[in-house]
Amino acid sequence: MAGNIRATQARQRANFVIFLGPAILLLFLFYVAPVIVNIFIAFTDMGSDLKWTEISTENFERMARKDRILTHTVIPVTFFFVLGTLAVFNVTFGLILALVTTSVQARSGAFFRAIWLLPRMSPSVVYALLWAWVITPTDYGLLNQVANGLFGLPLTDLMGNNPVFLIILVNGFIGASLGMIILTSAIRSIPEHLFHAARVDGAGGWSIVRHITLPAIRWPLSFITVYQTLSLLVSFEYIWLVTDGGPFYDTTVYALYVYKRAFFDGQYGYGAAMALVLVIVGIVVALMLWRFLDMQRLMQEPRIEVN
Amino acid sequence: MARVELNNVRKAWGETVAVDDLTLTIEHGELVSILGPSGCGKSTILLMLAGIYAPTEGELRFDGQVVNEVEAKDRNVGIVFQSYALYPHMSVRQNIMFPMRFKQVPANEASRLVEEAADLVRVGDLLERRPSQLSGGQQQRVALARALVKEPQLLLLDEPLSNLDATLRMTMRSEIKSLQAKLGITTILVTHDQLEATTMADRIVCMKAGRIEQVGTPDDLYSRPSSLFVAGFIGAPPINLLPGKAVDGKLNVNDFSLTCEGAAAGDVTVGIRPERISFAEGGIPGTIDQTEPMGRETLYVVSCPLGSIRVLEAGSKAHRRIGEAVAISFDPSDTLVYDSRTEALLGDVRARAPS
């Protein structure tokens, strides 16, 4: 018997190594190790030649005191960008799309959802190119053709005049679809008889959304908010492609700024320091939202409330 | 309290016809039960009356007014769904309060009505709980309170007792019945449990595949089922249905000849309820094949020249043994004869065992 138990234990250890080993190894190689290296580089003056001469907190002092672009432009822009995209598109508009496409006929609902998925499915360069055409400040740009040609509004230069608004639009049109998909499936999983009961009880369309739908999809909604906050904080792909952070630094969000400093200016040490701060901010934001939205309960069990 | 009329109502989804050419009137304060097998369109009728589904054809009237175009929220109908459909994120109090939100009732008046409704169905001490913290029977009462609180002109109950255990079901049956009588509210009760229908309803509507087979009092449906379907559906244990042939005043069932009273010819089916057959000397000879104690009665299956016949006898103990020779007899007035082709009752035809 004792031998049997020992054999089972050995077997369990072997299973652990076989099944989790590769994943843990990969995680360590490509996530933990780079973070450690990054922490180290953050305290050096490493440049693109990968050499360093001193270890100090110079990079962090520079961030806090000397880098006026960072403190006066990049951080406010990032704040407005993340908040604006999140509040207008990724959560609110995603929710509206989910609500609308689930309440119309199934076929047309699927059609509209497919349309909203298109930007996500097309290569980012193509998507960025489309935007470049849309916002061309001459009367060839799509926006101006519509605004000027159809409604007689003066020619506008979105990139020049409202660059933050532009990057919110560019990211929002893509970002809304994730919320839409997740919330659509959440709404679908609400038992239909609840809607029937509410209608019989005298509720109109808006009351049903407020009293039945929203409470039932509270958890997916929290998830979308947390997830999108974190992903917007670190994303810069579309901004880089459409505005390249310009004009001047007006649309340079934090992640893009890190990228530019590190890889264009070759200031690896400074880039690493800023990246480290971003990681810390990300963790803090995640923990705050975790507390605030009660994510712990969300993770523990399926949280699309049905019965 | 409304008088409800359905006139030639039809509901179809593409090729699927759920309800077809249904005409029915339900009087003020009446409790009508819609009885039928799964998928025959019972819930569809309720959902049409509640305003969730629009009829494909025909009209619905409440007190003479056509309500086809009236929205669900404006019909003032109370409904208890088969699944109860309580709002999971609301407490019992909020659930019952929900319909009151949309009525022009002052807040303190509304909460008084909520507590009254809760007391009426005896969930007054559960008001702060969530639906998930209630038993099935309690949930059902809460659903009933939510349906009643707004004083609906029509109460719709969709298999409200199907999730309950046998004892609770019996209690709730009489509770609903007496509540309905007390409030005098027009009620439609959907069920596929014939006992529920016969014990609770003033009238029963028996349905098959979207159509009405028979409407009548529980006794009508039991003693004069107008079609083979109703005969087979009503009554437990089920009626004996014996296919045979009518020729020259004789009813030939299997190897046996019965005498036919009244005119019949061709393929017929003879129906006799198990509780209308008795063991008697000089009857049709047979042997006991099976015994099934059913509490106060015992069901015997007797194999005789007519075929396999179910006989229900009073007495909790099976005092007849398997293999025992017996003789069975029945009164001609207890027989029902149906045309096998049209499945319709041949009203004046009876079958008599030769003496």
Ligand SMILES: Nc1ncnc2c1ncn2[C@@H]1O[C@H](COP(=O)(O)OP(=O)(O)OP(=O)(O)O)[C@@H](O)[C@H]1O
């Ligand atoms: N929304 C719908 N779309 C398509 N067909 C439907 C729909 N609702 C019901 N049906 C069909 O209509 C028929 C009647 O359905 P209904 O729900 O009224 O049956 P029921 O008598 O209530 O059955 P049960 O006793 O199982 O509840 C069924 O064949 C069903 O498949």
Ligand SMILES: [Mg+2]
């Ligand atoms: Mg049903």
